[in-house]
Amino acid sequence: MSNQVFVITEHINGQFDDSSFEMLAMGREVASATGGELVAVLMGHNQKDLASQLGAADKVIYADHESLANFNPQAHAKAASAIVAANMPRVVLTAYSSQGMEMGPAISVSQNMPLLAYVSGISVSGGSLTVVSQLYGGKMNVESQTSAGHCVMSVLPGAASADAGRKDGAPAIDDFAVDLGGLTIKFKQLIEPDKSDVDITQQPILVSVGRGIQNSDNLPMVEELAAKLGGAVSCSRPIVDSKWMPKTRQVGKSGLKVKPKLYLALGISGAPEHIEGMKDAELIIAVNSDPKAPIFDFAHYGVEGDLFDIIPALTGKL
Amino acid sequence: MNIIVPIKQVPDLVEGLEIDDSGKDLNREWMKFKLNEFDDHALEEALILKEETGATVTAIALDSDDVDKALFTAAAKGADTIIKVTGVSGTGLSSHEAAKALANVIGGMSYDLVMTGVQAIDDRDGQLAVLLAHYLDKPHVSVVTSVTVAGDQAVISKEYGGGLVAEFEGTFPMVLGIQAARQSPRYVPVAKVRQIMRSASIEEVAAGDVGVSSGSDITKYFTPVSGGGAEMIGGSAEDQAAKIVELLKSKGIK
Ligand SMILES: Cc1cc2nc3c(=O)[nH]c(=O)nc-3n(C[C@H](O)[C@H](O)[C@H](O)COP(=O)(O)OP(=O)(O)OC[C@H]3O[C@@H](n4cnc5c(N)ncnc54)[C@H](O)[C@@H]3O)c2cc1C
Ligand SMILES: Nc1ncnc2c1ncn2[C@@H]1O[C@H](COP(=O)(O)O)[C@@H](O)[C@H]1O
Numbered sequence: 087m088s089n090q091v092f093v094i095t096e097h098i099n100g101q102f103d104d105s106s107f108e109m110l111a112m113g114r115e116v117a118s119a120t121g122g123e124l125v126a127v128l129m130g131h132n133q134k135d136l137a138s139q140l141g142a143a144d145k146v147i148y149a150d151h152e153s154l155a156n157f158n159p160q161a162h163a164k165a166a167s168a169i170v171a172a173n174m175p176r177v178v179l180t181a182y183s184s185q186g187m188e189m190g191p192a193i194s195v196s197q198n199m200p201l202l203a204y205v206s207g208i209s210v211s212g213g214s215l216t217v218v219s220q221l222y223g224g225k226m227n228v229e230s231q232t233s234a235g236h237c238v239m240s241v242l243p244g245a246a247s248a249d250a251g252r253k254d255g256a257p258a259i260d261d262f263a264v265d266l267g268g269l270t271i272k273f274k275q276l277i278e279p280d281k282s283d284v285d286i287t288q289q290p291i292l293v294s295v296g297r298g299i300q301n302s303d304n305l306p307m308v309e310e311l312a313a314k315l316g317g318a319v320s321c322s323r324p325i326v327d328s329k330w331m332p333k334t335r336q337v338g339k340s341g342l343k344v345k346p347k348l349y350l351a352l353g354i355s356g357a358p359e360h361i362e363g364m365k366d367a368e369l370i371i372a373v374n375s376d377p378k379a380p381i382f383d384f385a386h387y388g389v390e391g392d393l394f395d396i397i398p399a400l401t402g403k404l
Numbered sequence: 405m406n407i408i409v410p411i412k413q414v415p416d417l418v419e420g421l422e423i424d425d426s427g428k429d430l431n432r433e434w435m436k437f438k439l440n441e442f443d444d445h446a447l448e449e450a451l452i453l454k455e456e457t458g459a460t461v462t463a464i465a466l467d468s469d470d471v472d473k474a475l476f477t478a479a480a481k482g483a484d485t486i487i488k489v490t491g492v493s494g495t496g497l498s499s500h501e502a503a504k505a506l507a508n509v510i511g512g513m514s515y516d517l518v519m520t521g522v523q524a525i526d527d528r529d530g531q532l533a534v535l536l537a538h539y540l541d542k543p544h545v546s547v548v549t550s551v552t553v554a555g556d557q558a559v560i561s562k563e564y565g566g567g568l569v570a571e572f573e574g575t576f577p578m579v580l581g582i583q584a585a586r587q588s589p590r591y592v593p594v595a596k597v598r599q600i601m602r603s604a605s606i607e608e609v610a611a612g613d614v615g616v617s618s619g620s621d622i623t624k625y626f627t628p629v630s631g632g633g634a635e636m637i638g639g640s641a642e643d644q645a646a647k648i649v650e651l652l653k654s655k656g657i658k
Contacts, residue, residue, distance in 0.1 A: 098564060157570065159562070160543040163534075184547040184564045187522075187581070191530045194500075195538035200619025201500070201530040216623070222525045226421055226430070227628055230528065232620035240530065271543050271574040274559070279567030291657065315658065327445070327584045333567050340547070340563050340583070348657050355417070369655060371648060372634065378420060380628060387651060388634030389644045399645035404658065 089122030090175035094166055095140065096185040097130070098157065099276070102139060105181035105243045110142040110251030112208065112241060113179050117144075119210035120176055126257075129165050131155035134259065141255030147173075149262045153269055157185050160271040163192035165264045170197055172262070177208075177215070178238045184340070190240045200232045204358065205239045223357040224380035243339070243362045283334035284318050290347045291317025294337060294364070295325060298353015298374065298393055302330040307397050308352065314404040320344065322354050338363035352393045356381025405459035405553065405576075407450045408513065410506050410520040410532065411478060413437040413470050413495075417525070423625045430625065432495060437470040439477070442521025448585035449551055450519050451482045457553050459516075460484045464509065466502055468495040472606060473597070480592045480600040491611040498618035499527045499535055505611040506532075507539035516576035517558070522547055522583040529618035533581030545572055546581030 091113045095106040110126065117124040126143035128136060131154050137146040147169055153161040166189045170178055178193055180186040182204055194201035206227075207218040214233040220242060221228050286292060293312040299305065305319075312319045319335060326336045337344055339359040349367035353374065354360060361384055364370065372385035373396050382388040389396060415421060416436040424431040450461045462485040463478035465471045475486040492505045510518060518540070523531040537544035549569070550561040562570045563583055637647045652658035 098568065103565075158572070159545050163544070184562060187531055187546050188534055188544065191534035192538055194530060195535060198619075201535075202620060203499075203527055203530045217620075219528050220628075221528060222415070222421060223417055224628065225417060226423075227626050228528055229623045229626070230618075230620040231623050234619045237620070269543075271545065271572050271578070274571040274573055277561075277569040277571060279569075315652075324441075328588050336567070340565055340567075342566055348652070348655075369657070371651070378627075382634045382636075383628055383632045385634040387648075388636045389648070390636060390638075391641055391644055395641035396645060399641045400648055403645050403649045 091117040092175040092178045104248040107248040107251035108246045109179040112246040129154045138256045141253035156273045159188040167196040182240045201238045203240045289318040292320045294320040296322040296354030297324045406515045411443040440524040444589040445585040446519045446582035448589040480597045503535035508612040518579040522581040537579035544579045
């Protein structure tokens with residue numbers, strides 16, 4: 087086993103996700119504490135040049151294979167596990183993301199390494215790692231310790247600063263040969279999102295609605311408020327999954343990242359997957375009937391109250 | 405085609421969560437449970453596939469609080485078989501143990517697809533779907549939003565950020581982590597669940613040797629400081645609305 091800290095990076099359409107840089111920033115702190123090397127793992131096909139953006143790492147391990155050209159859950163899980171197996175690093179960081187969620191558990195089971203999910207902080211002392219996970223939709227933090235010697239983590243987006251991990255300059259690159267025969271899952275295509283609707287990333291004012299709205303019959307009052315404010319309506323994921331609003335209006339992890347001048351959150355609890363999409367808004371005002379809703383940790387102003395009272399009152403005053 | 409849908413109950417967040425005296429667990433005494441919402445989506449997608457292809461659907465759960473209700477509800481919605489895995493307690497169990505216990509039982513069954521929720525609010529040591537896939541030694545796709553079956557293959561949509569979707573083609577068997585079904589999970593009236601409780605029965609199967617652990621220990625639970633960031637606006641709804649308008653004016657927004 088080595089003292090290294092591995093960061094499993096991810097990219098789509100030739101672009102790294104911010105989470106890769108965030109993990110490099112976090113990984114650097116852990117590596118300083120363990121006295122180990124920070125290693126970025128890069129997988130792709132004819133994409134070695136991407137390593138030039140991973141200057142924050144001491145070294146890049148690059149695996150090239152035609153099955154790694156686009157993310158493939160089976161191929162990437164196999165390749166990442168093989169790379170980890172060959173080095174047995176102390177810590178492996180994967181992103182809590184659509185790609186990372188396929189790789190962390192694969193490494194954990196195949197290498198018999200403990201796995202900790204939704205990680206927002208890591209500290210190292212002596213032989214053990216102490217890790218904080220954000221559970222229960224952001225309502226409860228759980229601290230865990232492992233003395234297993236090595237550990238895989240699934241890191242929450244936003245847990246560290248992407249800018250701190252974004253450094254150009256090509257570190258040394260080790261090529262890693264992977265054998266990816268017998269794949270039963272094949273990548274077919276990427277389908278780009280619909281661009282015909284209002285682009286909520288360009289709207290200065292967003293009135294955003296969550297499951298607190300109860301049913302689609304209540305949406306017109308939200309639209310009326312948005313119109314009075316001169317803004318657009320956006321929403322949390324359950325509203326889209328219920329088919330009450332189109333995907334183009336979804337804010338969050340699998341929706342869009344927005345940064346409006348005003349984000350008015352109505353009946354949204356503030357799960358980490360939602361926060362990821364709106365935490366950088368200039369002014370966040372949240373209305374929620376639950377005083378313990380995590381959204382109040384991120385909002386600048388909070389209104390504990392019933393949205394069915396607040397919305398008409400506010401619309402009436404504008 | 406056979407589809408297996410592992411489901412589980414999670415604490416209902418509408419009720420407040422309380423830390424117990426040890427500081428290392430939740431107080432589960434008065435806890436209210438509900439079906440993990442993503443498992444509900446997995447069941448819905450499986451039931452849609454049943455309607456399209458005549459597949460059989462088996463819902464399976466580890467023995468835990470309130471689990472019979474969840475299994476009978478799945479049967480009332482259209483699951484053909486409901487199984488309870490005994491010998492491990494599902495409440496507060498680590499994801500590794502849960503995945504291994506399910507793998508022990510599912511491994512002995514005949515299946516084409518295992519479909520479970522993409523995640524749950526309490527999976528501290530990882531999301532179940534991919535752990536289960538690896539204990540079963542089967543390929544996986546997670547964060548799935550649609551499954552289209554043709555012969556012994558399926559086309560699967562997987563979601564990335566920003567509404568970007570990747571399509572994969574996979575050969576059975578495989579394990580899928582379902583993010584959202586093609587339609588909202590169906591609703592079933594309580595009367596129908598009661599009726600099925602009289603006609604259907606839960607099959608019980610022993611978990612067998614689990615022999616894995618999370619590999620980590622919980623040292624404490626703690627609540628994030630709520631309201632830590634926000635300045636709270638008090639008063640009646642009318643007062644609160646007036647203060648919001650004032651605030652927007654002062655910021656030059658309105
Ligand atoms: C891989 C993955 C990706 C995801 N991506 C996203 C994403 O992009 N965007 C996203 O939003 N979610 C996403 N989610 C889902 C996320 O985990 C949460 O389930 C979701 O954000 C919850 O939405 P919500 O706040 O509207 O609903 P809930 O969590 O149910 O909250 C509803 C809130 O409304 C309040 N409320 C109820 N009635 C009233 C009332 N009358 N007046 C005032 N308040 C009221 C309640 O107190 C509660 O806080 C993702 C999940 C996964 C697993
Ligand atoms: N589920 C698991 N995932 C990863 N590693 C594990 C797991 N269970 C046990 N281990 C490893 O095996 C060692 C012995 O753990 P245990 O079986 O709990 O005594 C631990 O120190 C871990 O390194």
